[in-house]
Amino acid sequence: MITAFQPATLKKMTALVENYLIEGEPKPTTSPTKSILSAEEAGAIAGSYQRITRRFIGVTKPAQSDTLQVINQSGALADQQGNNELTTLLPVARYLFRRADDVGASLFIGPGDDGEVYFQRGSDNFRRISPRETGGE
Numbered sequence: 097m098i099t100a101f102q103p104a105t106l107k108k109m110t111a112l113v114e115n116y117l118i119e120g121e122p123k124p125t126t127s128p129t130k131s132i133l134s135a136e137e138a139g140a141i142a143g144s145y146q147r148i149t150r151r152f153i154g155v156t157k158p159a160q161s162d163t164l165q166v167i168n169q170s171g172a173l174a175d176q177q178g179n180n181e182l183t184t185l186l187p188v189a190r191y192l193f194r195r196a197d198d199v200g201a202s203l204f205i206g207p208g209d210d211g212e213v214y215f216q217r218g219s220d221n222f223r224r225i226s227p228r229e230t231g232g233e
Contacts, residue, residue, distance in 0.1 A: 145215045164177040164178070183195055202218075
């Protein structure tokens with residue numbers, strides 16, 4: 097538990113807990129090559145997303161990390177937060193994805209009960225603000 101605005105400390109603590117939980121689990125050896133989502137579904141979740149939750153309200157100011165893009169590249173999805181590198185999202189199940197080094201599903205991108213489209217990873221929660229499809233169908 098952390099009750100102060102110490103992002104570096106929180107990141108280290110999270111990594112320690114995550115590494116403990118997956119200790120001994122085999123790393124994924126193959127990457128899925130076919131999307132579980134239809135082209136229409138992949139296109140429906142592509143777009144610009146805005147952060148909707150903040151852990152320390154009033155302490156942090158809006159930044160580039162408050163927005164991200166989900167990009168549809170001919171049916172394969174990738175995300176990019178701020179100026180960070182584009183990251184391929186590997187499908188695990190419908191609306192569940194992982195990054196290449198993750199053992200299992202680590203993020204959700206899909207519709208909520210309210211009809212909005214959400215991107216959720218750990219304590220990061222984003223809502224789609226505009227569709228944007230890049231290269232693809």
